[in-house]
Amino acid sequence: MAQTPQLHLLYSCPFCWKVRGLIEHLDLDVEYVGVNGMKIRKEVSFAGDWGKVPVFTDENGAHHVDSTPLLRHIDATYNGGKLAAIGDAERQATWMEWVDTHLSKATVPILYGSLGSALKTTTRISKIETFGFFSKRLYAWAGFPIMWGIIARKRVKSDGRRPKQLWHDLLGEFTDAHNGEPFFGGQQPDLVDFAAFGYMRSVSPFPQFSLLSDHAAGMAWYRRMEGTLA
Template identity: 70%
Template structure:
C-alpha cells in the first residue's frame, strides 16, 4: 500500500497530534511535513485561504483542513467510517464538541501558566520545531514572556483553577462519561477518544506531563489508547 497522504504540521501543535494519533492508530503510511512556524502562513498548501496547521493532502493532491474534519475524512476513506460510527450520535457529537472546546483551551495554561514552566516550554519548543537559526533563538528567549504574560496568564485567571486542577477536572469529566467502559467508544476507542488523546499527548513532550500522570483513570485510558498505536 502506498502513502495515504502528507500531513503538514507543527510538532508542538495539539491539533496536529490529534491527526497523528489517528494515522498511527489506523497504521496508515503517510509523510509528515514539519513546517517552519515563521513561514507557515506562506508555505502551507492551503494558503492563503487557510493558514493553520494541520493540513492534510491526500494522494490525489486534494487538500483538507481543520483537525476534526480531517480526522472524520481519514476515517471515512481509509476505515469505512468505523471510528465515527455510533449508535448514539447525540452523545458522540456533544462530547466531540466538548473535547474540542475544553481540552484545546487547557494546553496553554499547563504549558505556559507560570513563568518557569513557560521558559521550559519555549526552550523545548524551539528545539522541536523547525525554526531558522535566528528565529530559534529569538523564540526560546523572547517567546516565553509573551506566552506567559499575555496569553497564558489571562486564560488561567479567567478559569480560576490551577492548570493541573483544570486538567484533573477535565479528565474526571471525560472518563466519567464512559459509563463504566474502558473508552468513550466502549470496548474500543472511537474518534472522540482519539481526539481527546491527541490533546493529552501534545503535552507528553514536556515535563509538565507528570502533572497529568497523577490522574489514575485518565492515565489508564491514555495508556490503553497508546497501546493501540503503530508508531
C-alpha cells in the first residue's frame, strides 16, 4: 500500500535544505522527520550503510540518498525531469559541481569560523534539532569546541578569506553566471538553483545570515527563489 513519502533530516544540514527546497517548489506531500544529530548513523540505519541525512523514503518504501542524486531523482519521478532538461546539460553539470564544491564548504566557516559565531550556532542548534536529554547537553558542551577548534578554524585559515568575504565572492560568481536572467536556469530556476539555494538557506536560521543578506544580487536571487516555493 502506498505511504506518504518521508524525508529524514537535520534542520541545520545544508544537504537536507537542498532537497527540501525542491520538495516545497513542487508542493509534494512529504513528511519531515528530524533525527538526533548525535545518533545519525543509528537513526537512518533502516536505509542501509549510508549513515547520513538526508534520506528520502518514497511512497513504495524505497530509500534514496545523497542530496544531488536525490534532487535529480525527485525531479525525474515527480516532475517529468523538467528541471534537469532546462538549458545546456554540460553547463548545468559544471555548475552543479561548482555549487557542491564551493558553497558546501562555505557553510561551516560562516557558522563556526569564530569563537562567537560557533557559540551562537551551537546554542541555536540545540534549540531547533531533535535531541535526547543527555545528547542535548553533550552537544551544547562538546559540539562547539569541536566545530570551531578543529574543523572551522582550519578551513578559514586554508582559504585565507574571512567567511563573509568568501560568501560574497561566491555569490558574485554564481549570480554573474545567470547572464542577466533572474535565475541560473533562466526565467525559471533549475536544479543548480535549488542546490545553491539549499546551501544559502541552511544559514538562514542563524544570526550570521545577516552577513550574506547584504550581498545585493545574491539576496535578490534568494528572495526570487523563496517566491517559487509553494
